[in-house]
Ligand SMILES: Nc1ncnc2c1ncn2[C@@H]1O[C@H](COP(=O)(O)OP(=O)(O)OP(=O)(O)O)[C@@H](O)[C@H]1O
């Protein structure tokens with residue numbers, strides 16, 4: 001027997017009805033797709049979330065197949081910068097399909113939890129913007145929801161995929177063996193399914209591996225070693241906090257993608273919640289009002305942290321080992337009794353704070369560069385010496401609108417400058433007022449600047465004998481202009497478009 005292609009690929013479900021297990025998720029996905037047939041649903045995008053190899057990508061493709069939708073896919077391998085996302089997914093979300101008016105385009109963003117890792121941090125925001133406006137269905141796929149921004153999560157319908165139960169896998173695996181002409185001994189398939197830990201891809205791969213060069217497989221052919229299922233951080237935390245076997249917990253961390261520097265943050269974040277909580281009918285021991293288990297745990301973490309510091313200082317990564325043992329085994333043995341109760345483990349708030357700080361810094365610099373541009377000063381000078389003065393002017397009803405127009409700030413920047421944690425009605429009012437003045441001004445400017453083009457527009461006017469808007473003039477120029485004129489037209493168009501986009505009023509002498 002020759003094995004030319006991977007069975008996992010060969011037996012990928014083509015229709016949702018072929019997806020094994022996860023019936024609820026499949027039904028939710030179908031229901032959402034049905035909504036698209038009758039207009040634009042409230043949630044224009046879904047997130048398919050779950051561990052690896054359980055059919056998320058397959059389900060997204062099967063959905064498109066079932067409904068005859070075209071697929072536009074953006075994989076992690078593509079450079080998913082904001083501009084690429086906007087160009088590929090953004091335009092796909094607006095355009096009509098090639099095949100017909102009713103048919104849709106399914107935009108699939110696999111490994112959406114990895115968007116942060118791409119070079120352009122605007123990626124997640126670009127996706128959010130596209131979801132808000134799309135008239136085509138969008139599917140995001142992620143292993144871990146915490147890798148997605150909260151804005152993205154609120155915009156999407158979350159559909160959770162679970163590990164495939166081994167008894168659901170068995171018939172599908174048997175079917176593969178039947179198709180491949182392989183005879184299976186008693187319990188072989190069940191064994192493969194059990195060992196896969198819910199990961200159907202692994203089960204299919206294991207089955208293919210064990211069948212290589214055979215047309216009959218028996219239980220002895222199956223390696224007895226248990227599959228090293230790569231545990232999620234949540235499972236590992238559970239082993240650490242709820243388990244009593246330090247070695248087992250340590251082994252579990254080896255399968256993680258996190259390095260000790262990240263793991264220590266995870267343990268640090270969740271240790272107080274778990275060890276400070278109730279204890280399966282037992283009362284927590286306290287000294288000076290502090291839970292002994294919590295303080296013991298932190299004691300070990302601080303030792304681990306010392307080693308992490310040494311790793312950095314001496315660039316000796318062998319010491320990660322000690323740090324790992326101290327934080328993992330330390331946290332296991334720190335407890336005086338097993339703490340029951342369900343705790344929803346949280347990602348380290350330290351990371352969140354870092355993210356917030358970064359966002360604030362970006363906002364601060366954007367505003368400073370706008371102030372600098374307006375005052376013809378450097379961004380640094382504007383940041384240090386001018387921001388607070390403009391902040392006060394923006395808070396003052398008398399100057400707010402004028403200042404806003406001059407600085408060309410957006411709503412979020414206005415809120416930031418006035419120190420408001422969110423956009424209030426008052427700020428919205430100031431912003432709207434400024435916008436209407438800008439709009440008036442822009443249309444004046446357009447008329448003024450459009451004057452030299454009257455030759456062309458007059459010609460068109462006389463031809464059509466009707467009122468022609470600037471946009472339609474540009475459209476006609478686009479289709480009729482000779483090549484040498486097109487550049488000029490592009491310039492003219494972009495200057496007008498830019499003017500509109502930036503809504504920046506023409507500067508007067510009084511602005512300087
Ligand atoms: N629920 C399932 N039903 C049938 N086959 C499945 C299922 N889940 C996984 N498989 C098999 O595993 C292969 C990989 O599945 P898929 O790519 O959909 O996994 P995934 O959940 O997207 O994983 P990852 O998170 O690693 O991308 C499929 O080609 C198919 O052969």
Ligand SMILES: [Mg+2]
Pocket residue numbers: 056057058110141
């Ligand atoms: Mg996938």
